[in-house]
Amino acid sequence: MENFKALRVFEENSEFNRKIVERSINDLPEGDVTIQVVYSSINYKDALSSIGNRGVTRKYPHTPGIDAAGLVLDSNDEKFSKGEEVFITGYDLGMNTDGGFGQLIRVPGEWIIKKPQGLTLKESMIYGTAGFTAALSVYRLAQEVSPDEGKVLVTGGTGSVANIAMKILVKLGYDVIVATGKVEKEKEALMKLGVEDVIHRKEIEEETSRPMVKSRWSGVIDTVGGSVLTSVIKAIQYGGAVTTCGNVGGASFESSVYPFILRGITLFGIDSVQCPMDLRLVIWDKLQGEWKPETLDEMVQEVELEKLENVLDKMIEGKKTGRYVVKL
Ligand SMILES: NC(=O)c1ccc[n+]([C@@H]2O[C@H](COP(=O)([O-])OP(=O)(O)OC[C@H]3O[C@@H](n4cnc5c(N)ncnc54)[C@H](OP(=O)(O)O)[C@@H]3O)[C@@H](O)[C@H]2O)c1
Structure with missing residues (x-):
């Protein structure tokens, strides 16, 4: 996969515009692991990043998406192998590192969680941050x-x-x-x-x-x-x-x-961003097992990249209801 689609936010004359663009794998930042994103999710912080909130994202153009789940495409970190199912929530993803609203991401190995057996990739993003x-x-x-x-x-x-x-x-x-x-x-x-x-x-x-x-x-x-x-x-x-x-x-x-x-x-x-990995693993173990609600997928809607903007706008206006996952 050499080229991929991403929702980018551009700053032009102090205004912020979003566009779906085609990017190259060579545009990805430095990092250990390249991941083909299958699902992302929509969080309030993504909505803020998409309207130019400097508290979340300092530099534009930028791809928001603080959550991403997908398949390892390539890894310099020996803990991860090609094809493995993984996800990331938090750290710098989607803030100042290009995030899950793009079909490819590249991140440090320390940010990555191997998908537990009790969850599908989609469920990991129904949860997300x-x-x-x-x-x-x-x-x-x-x-x-x-x-x-x-x-x-x-x-x-x-x-x-x-x-x-x-x-x-x-x-x-x-x-x-x-x-x-x-x-x-x-x-x-x-x-x-x-x-x-x-x-x-x-x-x-x-x-x-x-x-x-x-x-x-x-x-x-x-x-x-x-x-x-x-x-x-x-x-x-x-x-x-x-x-x-x-x-x-x-x-x-x-x-x-x-x-x-x-x-x-x-x-x-409560801080989900810098939360230490040992505590993260305790929490994700509960989420995949004893705490997993039977109704996890109720009030969840799936959107494609092309329909994302509408949801981001509703979120900023406080009019969004329920949870959205993004299919990349
Ligand atoms: N600390 C962390 O690590 C962390 C992680 C994730 C999220 N957050 C923060 O947690 C908050 C909720 O996130 P979320 O993803 O659940 O956002 P969300 O889906 O947009 O939900 C926020 C809800 O708050 C209510 N609300 C909106 N505007 C309000 C207002 N002016 N006064 C009172 N209530 C209002 C609305 O619910 P009703 O209309 O039903 O009342 C809205 O659905 C955000 O501030 C987000 O930044 C923090």
């Missing part, structure tokens, strides 16, 4: 909160991270309440995933300036940040926990020390 982040969040939450301790709230309900987090929590026996901005449209579909209730995100916003309110949640998986995170911290019961991974609702939040020193709550920060 979103699923890995969801699982990392559940893993941390479960260190502090067991299913019999009360209700667990998941915010940003129709988003990818939230969607997979709630599926895993349901599988593990937690009582899950989902907060979303799209109750009317999405309640029925979300309820089908086995959650106990779906509520509007306005119902969890605490307007009070008091440092704590009546305990409501044993744990919260927050994917939104901002005022939602500010509110939920006030309503965590004694010994409970919150995980924070996202900023779609704002990068700042406020808290006093009181929920921490009077209720002994824990706030876990």
Whole structure:
């Protein structure tokens, strides 16, 4: 495969345009392993990279795609052999290294995970960074909160991270309440995933300036940040926990020390990008086995490179629902 297709983002006169272009294998960056990408997935960071967000991608032209799964085409790393099924999530892929929205990538061997038996390549990308982040969040939450301790709230309900987090929590026996901005449209579909209730995100916003309110949640998986995170911290019961991974609702939040020193709550920060490989392997082992939801492929849609732009735009507008995998 000497030439391949990729969705490239170009900067022209301070504007950013996306185009599907043909590239040569010689255009790939330095690296140990060349991979023929079969599936990628769409994450919020990809949408940001595709509109020129310098916090994600410094230099353009660039190929986004922070996740990629495929077959090893060529390897200078002896751990990998030609034809092997592998995937990558995070590190610098799709940020400043050309990513999974191209049919070929070249990356360092340390970034690569061999596909476990319990997953297909497509399933590894149904999870992708979103699923890995969801699982990392559940893993941390479960260190502090067991299913019999009360209700667990998941915010940003129709988003990818939230969607997979709630599926895993349901599988593990937690009582899950989902907060979303799209109750009317999405309640029925979300309820089908086995959650106990779906509520509007306005119902969890605490307007009070008091440092704590009546305990409501044993744990919260927050994917939104901002005022939602500010509110939920006030309503965590004694010994409970919150995980924070996202900023779609704002990068700042406020808290006093009181929920921490009077209720002994824990706030876990979740990072999927630089997460060490030994922990990654623990999490992917759970994702391919005991945590794998029966409903993994519900609310998942497959798009081709040509239809990707529409989804990226919807994501930026907060109008996307569910999870998308990209067929290369
Ligand atoms: N820390 C990490 O390693 C890591 C890894 C992956 C993702 N993330 C971050 O996690 C967040 C979620 O990612 P994702 O892939 O699930 O994104 P996503 O699919 O776009 O979902 C985000 C969801 O948040 C809700 N939302 C959107 N705008 C909002 C607003 N202004 N206020 C409150 N809620 C809003 C929407 O759900 P509803 O309408 O249903 O409420 C939306 O579906 C992003 O910020 C992403 O950057 C972090």
